[in-house]
Amino acid sequence: MLISEKIEAEFNRQVGHELGNSHQYLAIAAYFEKEALFGLAKIYSKQADEEREHAMKFVKFLLDAGASPKIPAIAEPRNTFGSAVDAAQLAYDSEVKTTEQIYALVDLALAERNHIAHNFLQWFVSEQLEEVSSADTRLNVIRRAGPSVLMVEAYLAHE
Incomplete structure (x- = not known):
């Protein structure tokens, strides 16, 4: 196996975090859909x-590294929101x-001098810049719209 049992365990834990994020985003999407905010x-x-x-x-990385993926149970996401x-x-x-979690994985890979895991994680480091920036932009646009979130929908329609 190309990674330690500790890296294997932490990467499996990250699989759960990412799937949990997916569920949470789906719950957020459902909230907006219910509010007729389709954009x-x-x-x-x-x-x-x-x-x-x-x-x-x-x-895929775990499989390629000769490790055993273990898909964890996912907690129920938050389904109710007070506002956009x-x-x-x-x-x-x-x-x-998630950025903090990825940084911790990078730190672990570096501590273990596992260059394969470290190299794999660099894509996620770059991705988190885009993810945080996009989430921040969406939050700021929604905040600026104030109670008239329909303005956000109009803004999105022209993107």
Whole structure:
């Protein structure tokens, strides 16, 4: 096996985090859909798909490294939101937390001098810049719209 049991365990844990993020984004998309905010629903639904793809990257890496993927149970995501800002804030906070998780995995790979795992994780380091930036932008646009979130829908229609 090309990775230690500790890296294997932590990567499997990250599979769960990524799948949990996917479920949370799906719940956020459903909230926006229910509120007839279809542009926002589409964005968060796409984000849910991306998070699942991230989990699959970890699974594929584990397989390629000769490890055993273990797909964990996923906790129920938060399904109720007080406002569009509340939902977008949760998404932003989730991306910040995911960035911290990826950094911890990088630190582990470096500590173990596992260059294969470290190299694999560099894609996620770059991806988190885009993820946090996008989540921050969406949150700020929704905040600026204030109670008239329909303005966000109009803004999205012209993107």
